[in-house]
Amino acid sequence: MIGLADCNNFFVSCERTINKDLEGRAVVVMSNNDGCAIARSNEAKALGIKMGQPMFEIRHLVNSGQLVALSSNYALYHEISNVVHKIFHKYAPTVIDYSVDEAFFDLTGIPVEALDEIGANICNECLSEAGIPVTVGFSHTKTLAKIASEIGKKSKRRVVTLVDPVEINDILSRTPINDVWGIGRRTARKLYFEGIHTAKNYIDCDIHHIKHLTGINGVKTHNELRMIPCIDLDACNRPIQNSISESRTFSRDISDYEIIKTRLTTYTTHCATRLRNMNSQCSSVIVYLATNRFHTNESQQFPSIEIRLNQPSGSTSLLVEAMIQGLDKIFDPAIAYKKAGIVLANISPIRATTPSLFDPIEDNTVDSNHQLMQAIDEINHSSSGGVLRLASQMGLGKIGESSALSSSFQFRSKK
Ligand SMILES: [Mg+2]
Known part of the structure; x- marks a missing residue:
């Protein structure tokens, strides 16, 4: 048997985990530049809103208060996607992460009678641990499991098994x-x-x-x-996201900018090393922060921002620079954060990109930067513990503050 677990209205469900007021309301999540609807709650579907419908066609519903339209928050979706996929992987030895919100399960040898309970457990755990409603379909093949889960979504059944x-x-x-x-x-x-x-x-x-x-x-x-x-x-086992990420939940709530910046610099440095190990570069840096989700009496905050680079890069200093630029835009000193994370997105192999005609060609060209990074990776690799670090990674934030660029190459030896 094959199972398919699919999150319901995934992006909207993610938004509802941080804003309970969206529950029961017609909600759409808009594409990158708020151009068109890319996710709809059931209530929005009932209003007749189509996938991909442009904003100008639904603006009157937003203005009259019948519909809530949200800008997309990919850092949040990425974060929750990881939680949900981790849960999926507990339920079968072979799980294929098919997309950001779907996975196939190979349940060969599992008796049909056991499937309902497995499906119900997956749904319960995703709801309680991630706050995401999920529908599970089981059948003899992947295509039929897909059909089973679609039936479940349309008929509001959480688990549908098609065997007969x-x-x-x-x-x-x-x-x-x-x-x-x-x-x-x-x-x-x-x-x-x-x-x-x-x-x-x-x-x-x-x-x-x-x-x-x-x-x-x-x-x-x-x-x-x-x-x-x-x-x-x-x-079908293709990489589900063309991104690398790192985040941490802090042991306490932190409102100190310098501490958060230092930690994010470390995460960015790790991600950049992984990126270079893949011989790749990225063109977006997403930074996000989150308040403590167990403080239920306060409204939760999950600020995030995507910084697009002029040209793809694998350089730690440029990526850290972009990260700081983003952090400065979303950081609020009045708020204590429980978590911070970074996502390097839009990854491509090195040299696969065409420079844009309209972007400034930076002095530190791709090549020299690449060589510098290679040298640093080699030094850090041969001496355990990473001797060469960015100044901002060591909490020497002041150096880079006046101009992010000036911090770029201030590597300091630990010794
Ligand atoms: Mg889905």
């Missing part, structure tokens, strides 16, 4: 072909003209004809819908 072939056939006859996992919009249109409107029509169609219409992937889907596992778990 007669029941599966019946459900496939009610599943529009464009709702099937792996059937893209273009393929669905092509199939529609062939008179294939439902998943049942699809499996009733001759396999050679399917191959002719949809290629080898369509054949795999055809098999999967007929309960023959075809899509390899490993084949």
